[in-house]
Amino acid sequence: MDFTISPELEALRMRTRAFIDTHVIPLEAEAGNYDAYENIKLDVLETVRAKAQAAGLWAPQSPKEFGGMGLPVMAWAVMYEEANRSIFGPNALNCQAPDDGNMNVLSKVGTPAQKEKWLRPIVAGKVRSSFVMTEPHPGGGSDPSMIRTKAEKHGGKWWISGHKWFISGAAEASHFILMARTSDDPRTGLTAFLFHKDQPGWRLVRRIGNLGPEEHGGTCELIFDGLEVADEDVLMGVGDGLRMTQIRLGPARLTHCMRWLGLARRCMEIAQDYVSRREGFGIKLADRESVQIKLGDVAHQIQIGRLLTMHAAWKLDQGDKARKEVSMAKIHVADTLHRAADVAIQLNGARGYSKDTVLQWIYRWARAARIVDGASEVHSMVLARFLRQEGTDFWRWSTDGEI
Numbered sequence: 001m002d003f004t005i006s007p008e009l010e011a012l013r014m015r016t017r018a019f020i021d022t023h024v025i026p027l028e029a030e031a032g033n034y035d036a037y038e039n040i041k042l043d044v045l046e047t048v049r050a051k052a053q054a055a056g057l058w059a060p061q062s063p064k065e066f067g068g069m070g071l072p073v074m075a076w077a078v079m080y081e082e083a084n085r086s087i088f089g090p091n092a093l094n095c096q097a098p099d100d101g102n103m104n105v106l107s108k109v110g111t112p113a114q115k116e117k118w119l120r121p122i123v124a125g126k127v128r129s130s131f132v133m134t135e136p137h138p139g140g141g142s143d144p145s146m147i148r149t150k151a152e153k154h155g156g157k158w159w160i161s162g163h164k165w166f167i168s169g170a171a172e173a174s175h176f177i178l179m180a181r182t183s184d185d186p187r188t189g190l191t192a193f194l195f196h197k198d199q200p201g202w203r204l205v206r207r208i209g210n211l212g213p214e215e216h217g218g219t220c221e222l223i224f225d226g227l228e229v230a231d232e233d234v235l236m237g238v239g240d241g242l243r244m245t246q247i248r249l250g251p252a253r254l255t256h257c258m259r260w261l262g263l264a265r266r267c268m269e270i271a272q273d274y275v276s277r278r279e280g281f282g283i284k285l286a287d288r289e290s291v292q293i294k295l296g297d298v299a300h301q302i303q304i305g306r307l308l309t310m311h312a313a314w315k316l317d318q319g320d321k322a323r324k325e326v327s328m329a330k331i332h333v334a335d336t337l338h339r340a341a342d343v344a345i346q347l348n349g350a351r352g353y354s355k356d357t358v359l360q361w362i363y364r365w366a367r368a369a370r371i372v373d374g375a376s377e378v379h380s381m382v383l384a385r386f387l388r389q390e391g392t393d394f395w396r397w398s399t400d401g402e403i
């Protein structure tokens with residue numbers, strides 16, 4: 001096992017850190033830089049994105065020929081963690097959800113024509129995108145086999161009707177990847193479709209208010225009532241929807257972990273800074289053992305999360321689906337982010353509860369982590385299935401030449 005990273009990757013990590021410290025973190029302190037949903041205002045974002053592009057820190061997940069950095073998944077782990085030390089970091093570098101996962105899956109499974117049409121503008125930062133899967137009861141949420149949105153072939157085109165909700169970014173997105181049912185087969189019943197916001201046959205019912213802060217374009221409820229899609233805009237083949245989802249969601253869940261680790265580290269930075277300055281009852285907070293235990297606990301949870309995330313990234317780079325490893329990382333890092341924000345708020349006292357730091361922002365953001373892209377319970381269920389199949393081999397190490 002080798003836990004070193006290359007000198008080039010270390011240099012990239014330090015460049016990312018310097019960029020975030022110099023150009024992004026300072027934006028957080030100015031109330032005028034926030035939009036109505038507590039994310040970075042789009043005009044402010046445009047300026048910082050231009051700087052990121054000029055610095056060569058742009059779209060790490062996408063191929064170079066489309067304007068990205070063409071990095072392997074392990075390098076994303078290093079870079080995204082540094083990027084999300086600022087709440088605005090991933091947006092600044094074009095590696096924010098849901099575009100990040102959409103760019104990655106389009107790079108992997110799109111036809112050359114689909115990549116030109118749908119991927120290139122997202123990588124360029126000219127348009128935003130959404131992934132449209134979750135449905136209200138009785139449709140599909142945790143269980144995708146319950147998806148009811150239907151696509152039927154009429155006169156050479158797919159005709160789509162149905163109801164979706166909690167679709168991140170939909171109020172700002174131009175490019176959409178939509179999951180719909182094309183047959184009742186449990187394995188091959190779903191198909192993925194690409195559509196543009198200007199196509200008729202769908203509408204945005206509402207931007208669903210939530211605990212916030214929100215991704216640009218919010219989380220939205222959508223109705224489809226005769227959206228027409230041509231065969232050329234079917235992503236992968238008819239019936240490949242579930243396979244496409246797995247290809248997208250494995251890395252997408254892991255990139256959440258990479259970003260959340262950056263946010264958790266930022267919480268620790270803010271806590272560390274305060275306890276090393278603040279005194280009470282005759283000594284610095286940092287010198288109290290009960291405070292040290294809190295900080296040491298979160299520090300080691302973060303490191304466990306980094307190892308789980310890096311191991312899963314390594315497996316994905318070897319061509320493995322890393323289902324077990326991604327699920328473990330997702331459960332652990334979601335909990336760790338929550339704990340890091342909670343401890344940092346507590347250690348900052350009233351200041352932690354205030355809007356003078358980004359801790360309250362991160363605390364609210366963290367609550368979605370245990371639900372989005374698979375609730376923690378569902379990931380535990382997946383792990384229990386593996387445990388049942390593999391028994392004690394669940395914990396075997398990979399040996400040379402085998403993943």
Ligand SMILES: Cc1cc2nc3c(=O)[nH]c(=O)nc-3n(C[C@H](O)[C@H](O)[C@H](O)COP(=O)(O)OP(=O)(O)OC[C@H]3O[C@@H](n4cnc5c(N)ncnc54)[C@H](O)[C@@H]3O)c2cc1C
Pocket residue numbers: 098130131132133134135140141142143165166167168169219368371372373374375377378381
């Ligand atoms: C901020 C945010 C952004 C999102 N963005 C998107 C998006 O861009 N696109 C998209 O398609 N969806 C999106 N979602 C939806 C998200 O993926 C779903 O909320 C998630 O998959 C859970 O589905 P559900 O809400 O229908 O929960 P349900 O399936 O109704 O489950 C409710 C709860 O029941 C429990 N539960 C469910 N199954 C099990 C089980 N097997 N064992 C034990 N307990 C279980 C869990 O606690 C779960 O939270 C987003 C959600 C949020 C909060």
